[in-house]
Every structure is written in structure tokens, then in C-alpha cells.
Amino acid sequence: MNFWWFLLISVLKIAVVLFILLTAVAYTVLLERKVVGRIQNRWGPSRVGPFGLLQPLADGIKLFLKEDLLPTAVYKPLYILAPCIALACALTSIAVVPFGADIKFKGVDLFDIANINIGLLVILAVTSVGVYGIALSGWSSNNKYSLLGALRSSAQLVSYELALGLSLVGVVLRAGSLNLRTIVDVQATHGALSWNIFGGFQIVAFFIYLTAAYAETNRTPFDLPEAESELTAGYHTEYSSMKFAMFFMSEYANMITVSCVATLLFLGGWSSPLGHLLPSFGPILDAIFPVLWFVAKVFFFLFVYIWVRGTLPRFRYDQLMGFGWKVLLPIAIANIVVTSLWLGFVKPL
Amino acid sequence: MNGSMTVLRILPEIIFTITGVLIMLVDPVMPREANRKPLGWLAVFGALAALVASLYQYSLPDGTAYFGVVQTDAFSVFFHVLISGIILVSALVALDAVHPDTENLGELFALISFGAVGMLLMTSGVELLLVFIGLEISSISTYILAGFRRKTAKSPESAIKYFLLGSFATAFFLYGIALTYGATGTTRITDIATGLATTHDLPIAVVGLAFIIIGLAFKVSAAPFHLWTPDVYEGAPSPIVGLMSTAPKAAAFAVLLRIAYEAFPQLQSHWMPLLWIIAAISMTLGNLGALRQKNVKRMLAYSSIAHAGYLLVAFTVLSADGVAAASFYAVAYAVMNVGIFAVISHAGGYEDRLTLIEDYKGLAYRSPLLGGAMAFFLLSLIGIPFTGGFFGKFYVFASAIHAGMIWLAIIGLINSGIAVFYYLRVLTAAYTKPLDTSPVLNVPRASFPLLLALFLTVSVTLILGIAPDRILKGARNAAETFPILSSQQPPLNATPGAPSMAELSHKP
Amino acid sequence: MVPIAYYLILSAILFSIGVGAFLIKRNIITIFMSIELMLNAVNLSFVAFANYWNQINHQFSGQIFVFFVMVVAAAEAAVGLAIIIALFRARKTLNVDQVDLMKL
């Protein structure tokens, strides 16, 4: 493996993935506005471009050009640092996500930025750092709504991270590895039947993961940190223009990451639901089809995100904490016990 | 490996764990208004069962379990019995001292039981990792217990001081382990000695050992690492102080003994002077500090520093006698200290009504029983004959003198002379006539659990003072589990009779 | 190739800074943080030594030690911060110099 090839391909991969991710973020926003609009029986954005498809661009330009307000009372270094942390963490975690089959060019993986043994842990690690963005923004704003939002979000993140991490243990147990590719490979044998959600009997874990992940990304019904009705805009009340946009982008980037992880861990990643029923279509198509499968599954999760937002009301704060600690956590632990018993005594599929 | 045997080697720990879990399970099920006393009794019976289990462990053959992580031998079982006993008495004391309505009684007893698990593991663990975790379990549970009296301002203060300095010490302890591991490539206490023999990095091991000793010196509150002790004792609830001034210390001493004698016998020449100095400073600073205290608990805190010093004297002796003396002293000190804190926590109550020495004026008039018990324990602390404290000091200094460390013994004895001053102040206070306004007049009657606790402590102190043979033999067997001590010099009393000239001729 | 001693010296630097911070800082939370710094320094030397011994006899219990230290640190943090909160409720201050109801 030539070092220079490695460097070149890596830089290219990063550029492409970042571009796709940011575009996806933009269009997820649009998707959300559209879908929620339809759920609420209205049109959503439809003026800019055909079907409002250029709306994200317009929004971006607007946010970029707006005056960058810096309130006097804020604690400046952290105020500026916070959105950067949030966005950086959101974008970093995609680095270990494999989104296509294991195909190498000049000895370098094509369909992921980095394939490391402990990919799952890296994702957890990076997302767990992401909380600082929110916490610090709330604190440095020197505003009680912001602070409350930040406090809520840190508490919420810490509580739900536990359930989230535990829900993944079953998957790891089945694969016997923390490498995301291995995890997907385990699920790839019999198509949808061997996906963790079905074949791995991880359906409970799947729902725990989904719930906890919604809370992790501060999405409805767990969007307490930015609950408009009680906290104005929560932790980013004092933010405007590009800094606000960074928070916004990080939230959606996180959604995408979460969806990717859910896909990888529970829905068999890039593997086709039909497994080996589909014949091979030649090397090029064999490389492209998995990516399409992957994108489709991620899209499904994003849709569910928006769907849930349009459907469910928000929790009360104590309910949220109680739910996390008293319901999700015990179930997650029970799931681990059952899974390990099952893996220990019954032959896994 | 025999499966049932494996479990038996950690039987007392298991019993304490189960007790703690049971308490935690029962506590929320009980109605809010219900009296939490039964939980206390649960802890008492748990401790009793653990005590029995520890005694039972004497019948096990020496050996290790769980891949050589724990070892039951005469040494660890000796300390198992001691610690279980302390927990038993402390639970009895806490039973009535803590008001059942106002405090989280269930949590208190659960913490006591769980903390005991850590202490027991410290004594039987031969893997430093396990020792470290045991140390943390016992430390963290005592940090919490120290801050349990949240309504007062002093209790959280004592908890935070204890916590910060304790964690600081933990970091040193841990760094010491890291360096030892670096030098020897193992964290198994039994293997370190062999590792040391072949290491290229002896200086690293020496510094590691120094750090381990510093860390443990903090835990046993030996000077100059004692600064936390008075504050913590003053602020923490009295029934807890009785516990935390004895059981974790005994465990830490056990660890220190094991590490010094089993892991680092080759470095004797390094740790001996270090412990010598620590012992001398502890005795002196402890006693001088105690002299100017007005608060009884602070005074006892300084006295416990001094007692740690006496105990360390025996450490430096490098013989089975010394280790036996140290173990014996640990027992004697634990019993009398638990006893005196039983009196204090009953007289002062959970709210610490009686803080100053003056407040104890007339205790013997108000309640001859409490006053008498207090006098008895104070006399034992002074080291009056026919009490455990006397034999403890006696063995310590006898072994020191036998090892030729007359100066250390003299420092110790001068110190125990100084100590008389402040113990006597309490004693005379208890035996002077109370005024009509003395707070001591509100001291409640002794309750059954307290009577039981006092009976146990007094009788054990007396047994230690009148017929210490069995316990000393236990301590000696314990000492001889260390390979370097097992076949050392013949015991002190070669023959009860005229000594031979050869024996007399080896002079210092 | 990096000498292992470099890592050890780095850990010594961090540990010493931790000790210094423990002694110098006045805010209880910061003091607690300096303890965490010390623990991290210890962890670094554990990992470095683990690498060394792994080369010699494939024995890497240093790494496992680090794992346990992290668990312990987490437990300690939970308890320590709870104590700090209790203290703040009782005393309305986080300065160690004002936490002085009891004098040494």
C-alpha cells in the first residue's frame, strides 16, 4: 500500500463523503419541512425552485449572509467554540461508517473513510463528546433559558447514552466484534432474515436504540433542550446566523449518523434484504447496489424521524428522565441477559 | 479447582453483598412511614453471619481462588474475623444512634455492608487490582457515610475533605502500583518478589513502593498524611466514625503488611526507615495534636493518628513477632475504639449533642454504665494493664525492643505517656460532678443494641488484656503466612528458664 | 520509534501538574479535576508499561488496570460530585478556604 495513494484516496473520500453528508443535511431539512407539512395538511416550502428543491440553498445563503450577532454578556471563547464542537463531532462520526461492500482500490477501502476494529466504540465516543457543544453553548450564553436547555440536554444525554450503549451490546455479542464491517457481515448471510432486528432477535434492542437515539439527538419527543414553548429556543437562544446554522446542521448530521448506525447494526447495513437470492450483476454493479441499499435504509430511518416528529407530543422533563432510567435501562439490561443466554444455549441463526 | 471451595474463599464477602442487596431491595418496598430498624437488624445478622463464615474459613486449607486473585490464609482470615466483628458492633451501635425517622437508614446499613465487602477483599486479595478495587469500595462507602448527616454544615465538609484527600491518596497508591508493574511486570502480590529479583529497573520499583506506602499511609491516617483525620472525625456521624476509624484502617494495614512483607521483602532496607520515620512522626504529631483539642472526636482523631504510629512501630521490626504484634494491635485498637465511639455516639447521639470534652462532665453520674464503659476504654487506650490496649502496646514495643529499635520504643513510650494527659481529661470530665445545665443530663438510657455492643467490646478488650494467648497465636499464625517470616528466628521465648550464654551474648 | 521513557516522563509531568493543581487550586471542583488528571497520568504510564511488558512476555494487565481505573474514576466522580452538591447546598460556596468550620 503506497502511502501517497492512501493519502490521495483518503482525501478524496473525505471530500466526497463530506459533500454528500452536507447535502444530505440540507435536503433532510427540506424533507422534514415537506413531510411535516403534509402531515399537518399543508404544502411546506414550494416556492424556491421546482417543488421547493432549492429552498435549502436559499436558507443557507440567507444564514451565511446575516449579521453575526455577539451578545455582550456571553463568555466569548466558549460561545464561539460551542457550535464548532457540535458540528465537528457530528461530522466526525461518519468517518467510521462503512456504506458499501468491502471493495479495495490499491489496497485502500473505497466505501468507508476508516475501517477500524473498534468502529462502534468510536461512534459512541464521538457522539458522547458532542454533548459539550450543547452544554457549553447554553452556559456561555449567559442566559437562563440557554442554561436550562443546556442542563437538560446534558442530563438527558448522559442518561440516555447508557441505555443506548447497552442496547448495542446484544449486537456486539452476536457479532463478537466491534468492527462495523464484521457486524454487517454477520447479518449478510440470509438477507433480511439474518438482520439483527429479526434474525438476531434484537428487535427490543432496536427500539431501545431508536428511542435513546432520538433522545441523544434531541429530537421530538425528547426535544426538551430546545422546547420552544418553555425555553424559547433552549441552548441556542442567543445564537444567530452561521453559528445557529452550525447547530442546525449538527443536529441533522447527527440524525443521519444515527440512521446510518441503526442501518448498520440492525438492518444489515449495505447488504440486500434478499441476501443471496439476488444474483451477482458484475463487479461494478455489485459495488454500487450495496450503496443504494444502504442509502435506502438510511432514508427510511430519516423518514421515521420526521414521521415521529410530526406525530408525537413532547415529554415532560421528569417523565423523560424517569422513562430513561426506569424503563429503558432495565429493559436494555434484560435484553443483554436474554441475548447472552440465547447465544450461549441456542445456536444463533 | 474445587468449585464450592472457590466460593467458600469469598464467603464473608458474598454474605455482606447479599445483605446489602437485601437491604436495598427491602427498603423501597417498605411503606414510607415504616420504622427502618429491621433493616438495621438485617445488617447486624448479616455481619454476624459473615463473622461466623470468617471463623469457618479457619478450617479451610490455605489457598487461592478465582485464578489466584484471592487467597485465604491465616493472615486474611484473621483480618476477616476482625473486620466482620467491627462491622457487627458498628451496626449495633448505629441501630439506635441513628434516628429512624429522619435519615436514610436503609442506605446507611446497605453502605456499611457493601463497604465491608471492600475491606474484606483488601485483606484477602493478592492481586493488586482486586486490592485497589476493594480499597475504593471501602473508601467510597466511607466518604458517603461521612457526609451522611446532611443537615449539619459540618458533615458535607468532612465528607468533601475526606473525599478529596482520600482520592488524592488513591492516585498515589495507583501510581505506585503502576511503577511496580512497570518494574516487575506483574500486579500479583505473590509474584512481585520474584519479579523484583530479576528486574533491571529497581529504582522504579523503589519509587513505586514509596508511592504505595504514601497512599496507604493516607488511608491509615499516619502523619504527615493525617491532615484529613480530625476534620473528618469531627464532622462525620459518630457511629460511623467508630467504624471508619477502625475497619478500613485495619484493612489498609493488612494491605500494607502484605505488600511490604510479601511483595517487597527485598526492599526492606528501603521501606524500613521510611516506616520508621512515619511511625515516629505519627506518634508524636498525633499525641501533640490531641493535647490541644477541646472536641472529643477531634481528640480521638489525633489519638488514632498516634495509634497508627504505634502500629507502624511493629511494622518496622521485620520479624514474625513484629507482624503478629501489629495484627494484635490492630485488633486491640479496633475493639477499644469501636467501644469508645459506641459510648460517644450514644451519649452525643447522631446530632452530636456533646462535642466538647467539657460536655462530658458528669457522664458517670448521669449514667454509671456509660461512664464506666468510657473510662474502661480510655484506660485501654492509655494502655493500663489487663486491657487490650496494654497488651497491644506491650507486644508492639516488646518486638521493637527485641529487634534492637530501642529508640523507637522509647519515643513510643514517651508518647504513650503524653497521651495520658488528654485521655485523662476526658476521664476526669466524665467523673466530675455535672452542673444542672450540663447537656450530659439528657443522655438517654442505654438501649439493648448498645448494651450488646458495649458488652461485646468490653469483654473482648478484657479477653485481650487477660488471656490474649489465643488471639496472639492467631496473629502469629497470620504473620507466618508470609514466606520470609515463616522460618525466621526462633520465637522470643526460647525456654522459660535461665537463658544460655549464647543467647545472652548477642548484644545490640 | 518512540522510547517508552518519553511516555513515562509525560505521565510524570502530568502527574506532577496534577499534584500541583491539587495543592494550588482553590475551587473544590477544580481540585477534584486535578485528581482526575493525576489518575489519567497514572493510566498513561500503565499503558506505556503494558506495551513494554507485552513485548517481553505478552503480559498486558496494565491495560486492564486502566480499564478498571476508569470505572473507579467514574464511580468516584459520581460520588464526589454528589458530595460537592451537598456541600454547596449546605454552605453556598465552593472555595476550600471558606469550607473551614473545622480548623485543623
Place this chain on the structure above:
Amino acid sequence: MLNGSILSLITFLPLAGAVILALLPRRGRIIQWWALLVSLATFVATLHLPAHFVYGQSGFQFVINAPWITHPAIRYHLGVDGLSMWLVVLTGFLAPIGVLVSWKAIENRTKEFYFLFLIQQTAMLGVFVSLDLFLYYAFWELTLVPMAILIAMYGRNKGPQAAIKFFLYAFIPSALLLVAILWLYAKTGTFEFTHLQTAIAAGGLGPQALFWVALAFLVAFAVKVPVFPLHGWLADGLTQAPTAMSMVIAGKLGLYSLLRFNLGIFPVQSREFAPWMIALAVIGIIYGALVALVQRDMKRLVAYAILSQVSFVLLGIFCFSITGLDGAVYQIINEGVSGGALLVLLGILYERYGTFEISEYGGLSKRLPHMATLYIITTLSLIGLPILNGFVGEFLVLSGSFVGHHGWVVAATTGVILSASYMLWFIQRVFFGPPSTMVEEKPGIDVNFRELATLWPMILLMVVMGVASSYWIRGIEEGIRPLANAPVTQPMAQSHATSLPTQATLRKGRQ
């Protein structure tokens, strides 16, 4: 058969009594009666000793020797010889007197008082009969505790301070004593008195180290005696203590220990100390007498009188002649009896008038003739009038020590004269002359039956001991002979040859 267990019986009878006493109800005078019963029983038991003592047989008798603690080798080894036998009897004799004298004086907290009193008895008896150094030390320390508590609880207004002073004075040198004992054990492997004697006589232990060890012994005992510069606790302790305790606070324990252990174990070293000790003794005699002369408080007066008296004993001890030692031991007993009697009398007086100020009294003899008689007899005994016991002791001491130390003895004789003057002046001021206002106002009752029962035995003893001294001396002589320089005037220089054990110790060693 009884001879084998009599010492255990004597020693632990009061303790058993104390334990039972703790369980008795606090009603009426049950506790006093019980204490009296126990102490009388103890006294009767002690009488067994002189009755069955085999005179002319050297060494210890009534020996019990059983292992107590195997490691280190501590033995339960009791025994008496002529030296300690009479002290045991004396202690037993003073016990019921102590109870009787406290009968009225101690009204509150009687249970605690008698409980501690009886424990004190056990401790003192234990000191006299222990032959294992460790056991001895244990009892020695134990004597401090009940004493200190009793002074603190039942003393006069400054009881607690006096108790602390007493305790510290006694305890700190005891710590040194313990070091010394432990050192001996470390070197010889035994705590037993006789073995130690042999071992040290055999040589092999460095003379330098032995000197320090002996000094530690000496200091510990000297404080308890008390010897002149170490007497700081005496006046306060004795003044504050209740009568029953002030009777036993000074003198016999320390002096006995000095004789038994310092002279017994370190014959060579004691002789090295002797010149100093004699000097201190004479200074003590004169100093005590002079200070007593100017006291205004009766009890302080008695305290300094006692200092003077015990210094006399010291003089007798450190001349190492058989006569002198005889006199010293005899004087120890005298001090117990006569000094005790005087203190009882003071207590009786205090019960009536509530003060120890000499100046408050005057002309009592007209009101209380019986009491005056008793006072005078006791005083005469103390100042050494022939036919009373004091004379025998003082005479023996002076004649025994005169041989080697003319100058000192002459000086000491002035102490005798001084003692006569302060005692008689004291009697004169209190009992004669015009009655003081206080005596006028308070009627005062003469000695009652209980008090007579307390005092007459003592008076009787004074006379008997003064007349039939040989009955006591023959036992004492048996005990002290090994301690003395065998030829009465052995030159001091010879004993400096450290490697050569003295003849006395050699003889001991052969047994």
C-alpha cells in the same frame, strides 16, 4: 494445699468482691457492709501467711507458678518471702480500716467508691506477690487507675487536677520501666524474677546498658515512693485524696519495688546509685521536715511528714547493711500503720469540722479528750518514741547506716529532731491553747464506736510492734539478707567490678 492457692485467694478476693458489689442494689448500707466483709475476709486470709510461713528457709514460699501467656513467656508466678509477707498482711490490715474510715465520709456514689477501692486492693496485693516481672508491672500500673479515679471523684474541690498530676507523675516513668522490662526480656527471654537475677548475675549483658535499665527501674519506683526531687505530686495527691486512699498513696508500693527489683535484680548498679540515693534521702528527710514545719494545712503537713519518713526508709535501703534494711522494711510497715492512723484521725477531725486549716483549730483537747489521746499516741509513734514502733525502725535505720556514712547519718538525725518539733507543734496548736472560734461554735462529738474500732487496732499494733519487734524482724531479715552486703561493711569499691557478681546474687542463683 491451701498454701498453694492462698496467694491467688488473697489477691483476687477483693476483685471478686468488687464484681459482686457491682451487682448489689444501692440500698441502705448494703454496699458498705459488703465491702467491709470482703476486706475483713481478705485480711483474715492474709493472716494465713505469717501463720504458715517457714522461718529460716530462704527463697519464696506459697509459690504458684503457672503459664499465663505462652508467647512471650509470661507466667502467673506468685510468691512471698519475708520481705513481702508483712506488706501483704499490712495491706490486708489497712483495707477494713479504709472501709470503716470511709463509712460516713463517702455518702454518694458508694458503689463506685467501694468497687474501685476493692480493685485497688487487688492491684496492691498483686504488686506485692507477683514474681513475674510482667505480672508485677501489670499490677503496678493497675494501682494507678482506681487511685486516680477515686481522687478525681471523691477528692476535695481540686480532685481532678490532683488526680491527673498523680497519674502522670506515676505513669510516665512507668513507661520507661516497661521499656526496661522489655529490654531485659529481649536479652534474656524471661520475665521471671529469679531467672532474671541469675541471668544478670551471670554477666553477659553490657554494664552500660544495664546501668540505664537499672536507672529506669529506679526512677519509676522513686517517683512512686516519692524520692526527694520527684515528690511533686505527693502534697496535692495526698491532700485531695479521700482518707482511705491517702493511707496507701505513698510509701510501701514504691519502696517495696525498690527493694525487691532494684536491689534484687541489679545489685551492682544499685550500689553505684547508692551514694546519690543516700544524699537524696537525707535531703528529703530534712527538706520534708522543714517544709512540714511551715504548713498551714494539716494534710499537707502530713504529706511532707511522709516525705521525710519515706526518705528515712530510703536511707536504710541504700546503706545495704542488714540492720539498715531491716529497719527500712520495718519502717515501711510503721509508716503504713502510724501514718495511716494519723490520716484516719485527720479524716475524723475533718468529718466534724470540715476543714484542714490548722489555724482554725485550737484547744480541742478539752472538748474531745479521747481523740486527743489517740492523736498523741500516733504522733509519738511517728516521731519515734521508745516502746512504740517508730523507735525500732528509726533506730535500726540509723544504726545500720551509721557505719558507712557518718556525715549523712548525722544530718539525718536532725530530721528526727525536726520531725518531733513539727508534729508536737502541730498537736500543740490543734489540741491545746485557747479554743478557737470555730471550735467554740461547733460542738463536735468525741470519737464514736466505729472510729474506735478503726483506731484501736492500729494503736495496739503500734505498741506491739514497738515491744515485740523481733517477731517481725526475723521474717524480714530472711527476706532482705540476699540484698545486703554479706559482710556488713563491704567496701564500695569492690562492687564496681561489674563482671563479678556479688556473693548475694550468686547465692540466689544457685537456688
Place this chain on the structure above:
Amino acid sequence: MHLVLFFIFGGFCVAGALNLLLQRHPINSALSLIVVMTSLAVLYLLLGAEFLAAVQVIVYSGAIMVLFTFVIMLLNAQREERTHGSRAAYILGFPGAAALFAILAFIFVQNGKSLGFVDLSPSTMVGTHQLSEVLFRNLLLPFEVTSVLILIAILGAVALARHHEPPRNQSRPAGKEQR
């Protein structure tokens, strides 16, 4: 390459630690500590401990330090003021830390040769499999015992940080009035 990375991240560590020491506001200290911890994670990677690197970030940066910042925010901790005590601490603290460092650095430099170099060949990499084998076999008991530790921590944190409930006997009459 590794040496460069070591110096970069080692430099981050030291800078972060010093910043912790020098900053007066707890939140800045906390952030510097996070920098130290995250850089340490990278150093762990350089030492071949990838699992620990991830756990380091998750546990330290992601959980423990979040708790710290959370508490700092909750208690609204302010800049620490210079007090009398702090001057004494400076006098004691700097020399103490310097002496400690001198000793440690001395022994490490002295023994540096025998310790050799970091080796990252595949045979010395410690994977999760190997770790778990040791952890769940040889060190099973310590692992189980940590559960007691965590239980204590939860129990204690709850017991200490919980607000005071009103005494039970007082709340009863209030209930009666409502009825």
C-alpha cells in the same frame, strides 16, 4: 511519524494540564482537562491500546467530564478568588510538584535505556479479544466486584444529592387538613 504525533499530542496534554492549573474559571479548567483526556486517547492509540483509547473518550471525556461541566453549570461556579490560603498553597504546591517531577523524571531517564521503545508490531497489539480473555477469566472476580463499587456509587450519589424530604411525621397532619 509516531514521534511527531507523540510530540504533538504530548504537547497538547501538557498544555492542557498547565491550562487547567492556570485558568481561574472552573469551566476553562474542565475544558482543558477534556483536551488532556482526548489527547491521551490518541497517545493510547500510539501505544497500541485502541480499545482503551475509545473507552477513554467515552468514559472520561464523554461521561465523567460531562458530569463535571454539568455540576459546574448547576452550581454556577464562579472564578476562584485569590485568598490568603492560596498564597500558602503556592508556596507549598510548586516546589512539591517540582520535587515530585524531579524524582520521577530522574528514575525514568536513568532507566530509559532498559525500557526500550514502543513496539506496534501486530504481535504486541492488544485487541478486544485478548483483553476480554484476560478480563473475563483471570480477572473475573475484580470485574464482578466492580458491580458492588458501582452500586455503592449510585446509592451514595442518590443518598447525598437528594433533596431533603420533609420529615415524615410533619407531613401527616398536613395531609389530614387537606381531607
